[in-house]
Amino acid sequence: MQEEPPYPDPERSPDPDPYPDPDPDPDPSPGPVLDRAKLLAARYAAAEARPYLASALYALTVVPSPGPSGVATMGVDRHWRCYVSPAFVERTPVPELAGVWIHEVAHLLRDHHGRADRLPPADQRDPVRINIAQDCEINDDLLADGLALPAGRMEPRLFGLSKGGLFEEYLPGVPATPPHGVDCGSGAHGIARPWEAGPGGGEGRTPSGIGPAEAEALRRATAQAMRAHQRTRGTLPAGWDRWAREVLEPTVDWRRALSGAVREAAAWAGGAVDYTYRRPSRRTPALGGRVVLPSLRRPLPRVAIVIDTSGSMGEEELAAALGEVTGVLREVGVGGNRVAVLACDADVHTVARVTRGGQVELAGGGGTDMRVGIRAALSLPDRPNVVVVLTDGYTSWPQEPQSCRLIAALIGADAPQPPHWVETVRVDLTR
Template sequence: MSTLTTPTKSQMLLFQAWRATALQIMPYMASTLFALRPVATTEVDTFAVDDGMRLYINFDKCAEMGPQFGAEGLLHECSHLLAEHSMLAEVAGVTDEERKMWNIAGDMAINDDLRDAGCSALAAHGVFAAQIGQPDYQTPMTYMEALRRKMAAKPKQPQSGQGKPGKGQQGQGQGQQGQPTDQSGAPMKGCGSGAGSDKGGFELGNDDMQGKAPAASGAEKQMVRISTAASVRQHQEQHGIGSVPGGIAQIVDEILAPSVTPWERVLASYIRRAVAHKLGQHDTTYARRHRRRMNETLRNKQGGIVGRVIAPGYIKPVPSVHFYRDTSGSVNDHDLALATNEVLAIAKKLGIRGDDLVVSDIDTEVHQSKKFAGLDSITEIQGRGGTEMGEAIVHATNLKKKPSVIVIATDGETYWPTERPSVPVVVLLVNLRSEHWKENVPSWAHVVEVKSND
């Protein structure tokens, strides 16, 4: 059984010293650093954090590694919380078996920013995208897909008693589960459920250690994120845009993005995160050459041509959304109009239409499916029978080309499948009439409420 204790006086002095050093590296992280609830345990390798902002610390191990490591460890866990990697794992449909792999993907997505901010100890031992042949500054989903591909291509290890893999059989920087490792070759342990990793047996859950380690509420976590985002903006104003790593600046832009109503920002954020690429980002590919660098040559000191530069071109990944309108008899015309307006908002927010934004009507079965081409293309309604929104999920997951995310606009008066689907789901509750139906939505779906302004 795990032993969790409140840090001793000497341990708290260590924690406070690490926090002070962390503030010197990234002063704008103050709100998140001071919101952490430290818990002492030997069940973690170094640090781990849960979804209630409780920080589990192996003080003996961390103290041996020095104050710089301790400070950077705090900033690493804070970055997982700021980026909401726990929520993003749910939105992205990460299975329980993939949790450790997701943790690695999240580590890669934040470690490059931490290195750029001056985390020298982390730069020496941390997990980086280069270990799996990927570029820096990508999203967790980009790295997750790369890890999945590596796992799919990796030959199965022999079962116990069937021999051991020979030296060099595992790739450099890869553990027995296909995960990057530290320099000792041992698989890295997870950062806890706050990073979207496995919920370790050491985590407190609903327990608060007799009031000494209460979990942060949803409202508290949101206030900490907003406060941290505001500090980042202030730091940028005083020291310039480049004074904050780009990944953190992007997260802050999402947190502080102006919107007319809260649901719009949340919905757009869920969709952008689910498809792994934020608006304005581009990837490079050698399948398409860079049009402005097609004729570049390499020359020697005498001016002779010794080769040509093949520069990659740019591609812009585009999200695909399948939007299902609940057209059952319990949904009135006003609420249907609200749902239709949400299609327009998604199209405008993400800049998509046609094959990338398909709208289907559903009651107990899916009726027409239309490619969005403006409001006129989706004004006709079909259905008006009973209600079974689970059919929307069955329909979407059976499509030959699965969407990046499923959005279901409904009054909520329906039942849902119990198993998590393979595609992320956002449930848009339109003018909800009973909290019972909100509570009835499975935990694997993300809920956004849309209410009339009338």
């Protein structure tokens, strides 16, 4: 990715931007011509002040947007094109322009348009309201970081909201018909604006921008640059720190992960087939009754849930995790006497066949050894195909893989990792 010189001189060198302005005067009264030198100087100042944002800043392609039909200030689309009002550049000091550069690239780095696409349809119909909530999320961090922004900026305090939130949290507190003309483009709220080019660019020399894969690579590279900055130079604003952590160490919805693991294990166990003479094969009559052929059957899996009831485990946490597991088993048709629940600390206290979580008696409260519970589960008269262990992880595990699918649902952020052959889902009950 080629970087542009910070202070280009039109008298001495060609226009450094790879996409020069279209021919001027397309309109009888076009207003001021874009002061590209000032605009690019502001971008250079932004990259110098926050070097971890430099790659993202220089990935933005400048598209002049003059006249009454153009953007009011600056805006971005989904393709990392930055639309700029020449009049806005003319009246805005370089330090504030630098802040606006960072503001606009923050919309794209934080994937605001992708997150806006996941909002309920009723919210999506009001892009201005979405944009204000997004601006509150960004400006909160930029102002705390000491950056200058133009007057009229959106901040959480204007709506009686607390600092440090995400735009999805701010959105309910923003009025349904706000009197503000905020519009940062489809790169923010997700709705294409009249002044934007299409996905493949516009008429003349408007560039096509960059695609989703390159955008995701830019996000990851920027997050890594932020981590390097923290190691060598200090801290980041809380919002950027949270964003970088989420990009580099994405949190997975534990309910979805646990459900997926249980479903997949149940499907694996249920995929086993065996022959049975209880129901003869449909081909038997063709043999004249002289030979009876067995038919194939696909048995339902049996599941054992081993619950860590040692003193370090809270009953509410266990009940929540158990509810997720039993709910998934009901959905896949495994219930009734096909699910055994074993309460275990350093010994097995109760074994029960359950049909719902409320039937489970969580006895125990002593030490922790889930090996005892796993052995007891595999010694049941109806040997399970799948064993799910709900634990905080502070336990010993079997020395080698077992003769069934073993899933560990680890409750707590600091739960130690089990052996590599144990399927693991980390359960964060705060989410």
